[in-house]
Amino acid sequence: MRTETLQNKRVIKSKSNSSNIKNSVVEILPHLVKDIKLAKLGRDKIDISEREMPGLMLLRKKYSRTKPLKGFKLTGSLHMTIETAILIETLKDLGADVRWASCNIFSTQDEAAAAIAKTKTPVFAWKGETLKEYWDCTLQALTFNGNEGPNLIVDDGGDATLLIHKGYELENYFNKKKKLPKITATIEEEIVIEKLLRKVHKRNPNHWHNIVPDIIGVSEETTTGVARLQQMVDDASLLFPAFNVNDAATKSKFDNLYGCRESLADGIKRSTEIMLAGKTVVVCGYGDVGKGSAQSMKSYGCKVIVTEIDPICALQAAMEGFEVRKLEDVLERGNIFVTTTGNKDIITLKHMRKMKDQAIVCNIGHFDNEIQVDALNASNAKRDTIKPQLDRYTFKNGKQIFLLAEGRLVNLGCATGHASFVMSTSFSNQVLAQIFLAQNKPATGMYDLPRKLDEEVARIHLQHLDADLTRLSKEQADYIGVNVNGPFKKDEYRY
Ligand code: NAD
Ligand code: ADE
DSSP states (O other), X not given: OXXXXXXXXXXXXXXXXXXXXXXXXXXXXXXXXXXXXXXXXHHHHHHHHHTTOHHHHHHHHHHTTTOTTTTOEEEEESOOSHHHHHHHHHHHHTTOXXXXXOSSTTOOOHHHHHHHHHTTOOEEOOTTOOHHHHHHHHHXXXXXXXXXXXXXXXXXXXXXXXXXXXXXHHHHHHHHHSSOXXXXXXSHHHHHHHHHHHHHHHHOTTHHHHHGGGOOEEEEOSHHHHHHHHHHHHTTOOOSOEEEOTTSHHHIIIIIIIIHHHHHHHHHHHHHOOOOTTOEEEEEOOSHHHHHHHHHHHHTTOEEEEEOSSHHHHHHHHHTTOEEOOGGGTTTTOSEEEEOSSOSOSBOHHHHHHSOTTEEEEEOSSSGGGBOHHHHHXXXXXXXXXXXXXXXXXXXXXXXXXXXXXXXXXXXXXXXXXXXXXXXXXXXXXXXXXXXXXHHOOOSSEEEOOHHHHHHHHHHHHHHTTOOOOOOOHHHHHHHTOOTTSOOSOTTOOO
């Protein structure tokens, strides 16, 4: 068994208890966390945050007796924060057998992971994983009893889903050609994944085909993960049902917007300690995350410039009073640049070279490819790490820029992500999605949360904010053509 603690970034190995199950694709570990001694701090923070997560606490109360997730093996690949610890304990309360990894190398709160590990829940996550460690952790979370897979998956960004699909594809190739393809990937992360899959294949050449039939479905947390799933639906490669949590109104219109409205500033300030008032901030993208980010910076007294490719979102930004420009035209004006697009190559090396001295560059979108970090690292700019997740680059002409969290989501890399209350709305949707999948075992395809349940999630959280909701009279309900108890809007309504 490996020890529970990662000390000095080294996993300490001891010989006792090592499990040796036939066809096991990984050495079975109880957990891997930075320091189990942080469990008490984690537990104290969990106790405090539970009071701010009324949705999850109510779901526990409602379902902990009937245990709708009993008998289901559940893998989570989602930022291992205090809020996620409360989600995990809710899923366990509902009966699930849970294994967990983070969905980002920098987003784990080590005290949260330690508190979960202390309850004997297998969790594989620490802040500052290498890419190899990250994917090894994902495989650990996906592997039950040495060679079994999950029945249910909670995914954030789609990495757990991706590993399964890529493994399955590799086995298909091998079964057809009787050999494995050469690794042709050039991106470091893709090479890591390909190597890991070959290791699994060597141990069990049918592992992914064995586990896929038992997967009932995945619930996906974020915009980028849903986009990945939609591509798989479109090209008919999706192997199991997927539940779109992101597009519940009580997720994307709250977490992506109000969550980022607070956690973006938290990330920038904790890492740079900069005064925001008076600065010029360029926000790339004006979707839900961009709207929250722009509003946040404006509220601090920043001059905010927005870039957009969608004329509707650009018009929205203009009518909120933001200057709408092309990035190329404002490189020398911005003090801070934030990408929020879920798209790639938004800030290129060429852009960074043209920025004004001391500009701060960061991303709050799901993946780090919004900023050309690899190109920056490969350039002749000198990199100085001021502290973890804060790097200064000096170009040959002496101009300097600061890059936060190596281009990974700044609110989780440089701070602790969204506050608990808004995560309660998101995670209530996750729990409802998991119950839906477990109870209905739907056919492969993409599913949305019914509007009535979305309204229910909002209703629970309204009480916590001491808000009084007006009730429709029967006559008013008939007049606008709805039921007095909802749903109050048609599915197409955009909020
Ligand atoms: P969205 O689709 O609502 O918004 C993205 C916007 O970017 C769109 O309006 C799109 O038109 C615009 N865009 C695309 N390419 C662009 C380009 N080249 N230049 C300028 N604008 C461009 O998505 P969202 O819900 O706002 O999510 C954005 C990203 O943030 C996703 O990756 C999502 O997964 C992630 N996310 C992060 C957090 C967090 O806590 N860090 C929370 C929620 C979502
Ligand atoms: N995404 C954004 N903030 C988060 C948090 N606090 N926990 C988990 N996922 C998050």
